[in-house]
Amino acid sequence: MRASRLLSLLLLLQNRGRMSAAQLAAELGVTARTVYRDIEALAEAGVPVYAEHGPSGGYQLMDGYRTRLTGLTADEAESLFLTGMPQPAAELGLAAQVAAAELKLTAALPTPYRDASMRIRQRFHLDAPGWYREPDEVPHLLAVAEALWQDQVIEIRYRRWAPEPGEVTRRLQPLGLVLKGGVWYLIARRNDRPRTYRVSSIISLEALPERFTRPDGFELAEFWREHVERYERAETEEVAVVRLSPKGVDDLPDILGPRAARLAQRTLTPPDPDGWRRATIPLENVPHAASTLLRLGADAQVIAPPELIAHLTDTIKALTRLYPG
Missing domain, CATH: 2.30.30 (SH3 type barrels.)
Structure with missing residues (x-):
């Protein structure tokens, strides 16, 4: 374990230049005291690492020094497809392998390419989940x-x-x-x-x-x-059939998003005598469907499936108890 950490420390200094003990500790998930001991171990092994003191000081390698100990382990190589996606990597238990693989790849690149990769990392970031959405619990x-x-x-x-x-x-x-x-x-x-x-x-x-x-x-x-x-295209069993008022039809793009609203609008039936129309909306599960359709308020009536109607009924009863009269 310590050998792997020493290599990671060495590659961090090689890739990023001067770094403080606090920065190294944060990257490696250890204490600053552990970093001090690891720096001493590298120096004793002949690695030309030295410290500069002061507010902008830190540890760095002698100019021109580069290690070639950048071979990927099997686990690190397998994790490469998740580089740039730290949350999915963590969920799959591969966060450490991804970090080590990125360090080794960066260290193996010629300087111009290494600088370009760092510029990309500084300028682009992928965040997959939507706004205001907690990630699913995925224990399995x-x-x-x-x-x-x-x-x-x-x-x-x-x-x-x-x-x-x-x-x-x-x-x-x-x-x-x-x-x-x-x-x-x-x-x-x-x-x-x-x-x-x-x-x-x-x-x-x-x-x-x-x-x-x-x-x-x-x-x-x-x-x-x-x-x-x-x-x-709504070619799925998981759909909701909804009766919509004229205002509900107009509000669909704001509730479902433009693309999903266009798909729902293709299924709209002619207006009934009250001006209401039916639409088929593909939805992922009952709780998600209920929370989405409740945003339409009294301008939407769910016709099917029965379990969605039951879920909405329970939710509305609970709201009535909270806001009586």
């Missing part, structure tokens, strides 16, 4: 990822809401994980057909001793693209 994500990596069959207990709400047990062959809008989805084969499962809806998971062979020709990115297109 690591177990899913491990089974996925090992081509191992899993059995899950899963909370679904369509076509019938409730808990179901499924025996699955994991084919891929997708992060969409801050939400993790498992793509898994069941009955010889790839299907999509929200990882946060997995209640329990058991990895079985059985292994499977991935289907020939399966491309995760292509499957996901087609899945998204089907969902956005």
